[in-house]
Amino acid sequence: DGGITQSPKYLFRKEGQNVTLSCEQNLNHDAMYWYRQDPGQGLRLIYYSQIVNDFQKGDIAEGYSVSREKKESFPLTVTSAQKNPTAFYLCASSARDGSYNSPLHFGNGTRLTVT
């Protein structure tokens, strides 16, 4: 079955360490996205990529970095510069950009806790 796999489900890190969250999709989707979810705040877009080797900043990109070397993979690095990194991180993909009816398909998320 096609889908999006995020790993690990839970991640714990010490403050000051960089950490990379994995996201892989086998849906053959062109576009991939990273969202951050905090209680009562909905989803906020961190980075998105419409095509391999290209990505754009979302609304809250500071302290994060991404790469898109392969169509299937869009890893997110949470750097030590991110002031409040503890959150639930969701990866998503879509067949094409939002100008068509191409809804997002989501992974099951990674809960990151930084102490």
Add this chain to the structure above:
Amino acid sequence: GEDVEQSLFLSVREGDSSVINCTYTDSSSTYLYWYKQEPGAGLQLLTYIFSNMDMKQDQRLTVLLNKKDKHLSLRIADTQTGDSAIYFCAENGSSASKIIFGSGTRLSIRP
């Protein structure tokens, strides 16, 4: 800028209908979506409506769109315990590459 607003909580009795409301600001949105999130999981697309439609029905789900008032609602008939979740309203807005989400409405079911 683009904004989508929802109330944070809704409590209904099992077997009653649930109505979750949403308002949005971007009149250029072509598609509006409802997503469901169960605890500890990602979001799952429930249904969507094209902006030139007023209503869409899909089994127990009815979506109503009032484009003049920029108001979207999701009605769940005969609400069951399995419907307990957070429901997100979303629009594809004027930016071709972003979908804007509301803050989510947590639906809880009373016996």
